[in-house]
Amino acid sequence: MAFIEIQGLMKSYRRGAEPVEALRGIDLSVEEGAFLGVMGPSGSGKSTLLSILGGLCHPTAGKVSVDGIDLYGLGGDRLADFRREYLGFVFQSFNLVSYLTALENVMLPLAVQKIPTAQKREKARVVLARVGLSGRADHLPDQLSGGEQERVAIARALVNEPPLILADEPTGSLDTATAEEIMELFRELNSEGLSIVMVTHNPENRSHFHRIVTLRDGRVEKLSQPPSLAVGC
Ligand SMILES: Nc1ncnc2c1ncn2[C@@H]1O[C@H](COP(=O)(O)OP(=O)(O)OP(=O)(O)O)[C@@H](O)[C@H]1O
């Protein structure tokens, strides 16, 4: 069985009296260690797919399993445990807490762990160093550049050592050079064994992915390899 298995996934939202069919039957398997890009036009269902994969939003129909765990067969508490153990989330807006330092932001996911604060601080320092931010631990988010804030968000996603990172447009608000640095960081993390599913609009990111799934109107339009890997002999 693949690391991620998605079968017959459907999601409809209610907007007033009108249902919105955001996902209309998605089937997808993703191997462990993959770097999967999710692309497609605005409104095609990319964020919805990622939220469902992250256990944040219940599907209307279909099945999602990660590492053999049937996410929506779990109860609420166990779904929360699953998220903590398996997932790191990175969003476009970083979602950093403005009055906490970079280090404190990275420590947030450790709040529920029963380990001494000094050990939490040390773990956070290690991941901040991993994303190249050792010198910025005591800065508040507004004292950091956009790329540095993104790195803090990535460090926070990594601090629990999850096997899977879900990222929704993580480079969407960055300039081209900074976005490329962040993609390079994701690529390094992937080569160290982390599985990554990333939503992006940016065609320049295509070459980083192992595979790209393109959505259109809530369906898989195309499942492809990037041009650099798709060459024949
Ligand atoms: N909470 C919600 N309530 C009602 N409709 C929603 C909700 N969230 C998303 N939708 C609708 O579902 C469809 C898919 O939305 P989704 O956010 O998944 O698209 P997307 O591909 O991520 O788009 P974008 O590239 O603009 O971020 C859209 O038509 C959207 O308007």
Ligand SMILES: [Mg+2]
């Ligand atoms: Mg979206």
